[in-house]
Each structure stands twice: as C-alpha cells, then as structure tokens.
Amino acid sequence: MTWRKDSRPPIVDGVAKEAYKRNRGIDPLELYDPIELESWFMVNTIKGVHEWTTEMSEDFWMRGCIVERFLYVYALYMIAGEARQIKKEWCIRAVKDAVGWLERAM
Numbered sequence: 001m002t003w004r005k006d007s008r009p010p011i012v013d014g015v016a017k018e019a020y021k022r023n024r025g026i027d028p029l030e031l032y033d034p035i036e037l038e039s040w041f042m043v044n045t046i047k048g049v050h051e052w053t054t055e056m057s058e059d060f061w062m063r064g065c066i067v068e069r070f071l072y073v074y075a076l077y078m079i080a081g082e083a084r085q086i087k088k089e090w091c092i093r094a095v096k097d098a099v100g101w102l103e104r105a106m
Helices: 010-019 037-041 045-055 058-062 067-081 089-105
Strands: none
Touching: 010 045, 010 067, 037 045, 037 058, 037 067, 045 058, 045 067, 045 089
16 A cells, blocks of 8 residues: 555655666666755745645554655655754654654564
8 A cells, every 4th residue: 555645745756756766777876866955945845844744644654665654754854954944843753753653664
C-alpha cells in the first residue's frame, strides 16, 4: 500500500522522480538531488512540508514503502536543517515522531 501522492508537497515530487528510478548511472551528476537548495527555503515549501507533517500519523507512516519513508525523512531533513526550521515546535515534533516511527519499523 502506498501513500496518497496528492498529500505530499510539490517539491517532493521532484525528488520522487529521482528516488523511484530503478536504474541510474554512476556519473556524479546522476546521483544528486535535482532540486535547487534555495527552493527548500521558500515559504510555500516550508508551509507544504509543515502541512504534510500534520497529516502524518504512525499508522499512515507504517503503510508507506521505503521510498515514501525516505521522501518524508529527506523533506524533514531539508526543512529542519537547510531551511533552519528545527527550532519550530511543529518541526521538533515531526522529527521526534519520524525517529520513533523509524525505530519501530525496524
């Protein structure tokens, strides 16, 4: 079972195109995130990831495949770290939740 693709922020769709590839080359340019770093700082991107985290529950998380879980954790990483939202209450909660879900999923 997979997650609804319309619930994730649009920026994650760009990452998903790369993440879902079954084959890729070994050239360094084929191994990077095609999303510009500045895109993660945009207000709409932060808002979209914030909204995505409020929709996420442990049951929903456990239904996701490994790629979907990666996309969620990667989006959190980019927003918490690169976009410097880690001190926001919603972000702290989302990171703690994701860590707990990852632990229980193993």
